[in-house]
Amino acid sequence: MSGGEILGTVLGVLGVWLMIRQNIWGWPVGLVQVTVYAWVFYGAKLYSDAILQVLFFVIQAYGWWHWLNNQHTAAHSELPVTRLKGAALTRWLALGAVATxxxxxxxxxxxxxxxxxxxxxxxxxxxxxxxxxARKKLECWPGWLVVNTVAIGVYWVKDLYLTAGLYVIFWLMAVWGWREWARTVGPVSDRPGQSKTGPTQG
Structure with missing residues (x-):
């Protein structure tokens, strides 16, 4: 258990809690957290996870910009939660399987x-x-549930026990986030940037 793993754990829990609350400060907290974990995973020879943190950094920076840029519109005080259509969800799953x-x-x-x-x-x-x-789609939370389930096993096997414990917390928080976001979900949309209520949704 390293200092970086401890710091990443604390920041990770804080960042997800802020996301559940739809608080835009979750993005800058997340940027620091993924930077810390890039070093942790590289040291454990989990190279895909190390690369993942770099890509996370880019997407989180985009998410911060996207939420900030769209939180004040004529119809909404903040970027609303929307859902994907079935066809779009199928495409994401197929892309994920092939890429994996x-x-x-x-x-x-x-x-x-x-x-x-x-x-x-x-x-x-x-x-x-x-x-x-980042696009504020409700389906992100069941996605995190599946990812976190796999991650718990992988990190435990690699003796990253604190990180495995963190992902148990993430798993529970994903259930919480799914429930909280579902309460405010808007119309279904099938492509980023499009929904029934305007181009700034989703």
Whole structure:
């Protein structure tokens, strides 16, 4: 258990709590947290997870901008929560499956990565969940539930016990977040930036 793992754990819980509350400060907290965990995962040879933190940084920076830029519109005081249509959800799942297999195979053949396909699953579906969260889609929360379930097992096997414990907390918080966001969910939309109530939704 390292100092970085402890710091990342504290920031991770704080960041998710702020996301559940739809508080825009969750994004800058998240930027610091993923920076810390990039070093933690690199040291554990979980290279896909280390790369994931870098990509998270980019998406979180976008999410911060997107929420800030769209929180004041003619119809809403903040960016509303919306849902995906079934066809869009199917496309995301198919893309995730193909990308997981491709990246996992690449990491297995070219690196000494531990648990390459499981690690790839965490990378790919975390990116999908993070993107949907940045777009304020309700489906981000069930996505996080699945990702967190896999992550708990992977991090426990790699002796990252505090991180595994963190993801147990994340799992419970994802259930909470799903419930809280569902209370304020708006119309269904099938593509980023489009919904029945205007181009700034979702």
């Amino acid at each position: 297999d491709g990246w996992g195979t690449f990491m297995q053949r070219t690196t000494d990565a531990a648990l390459p396909h499981w690690d790839a699953f965490i990378l790919v579906f975390s990116l999908i969940a993070q993107w949907l969260q």
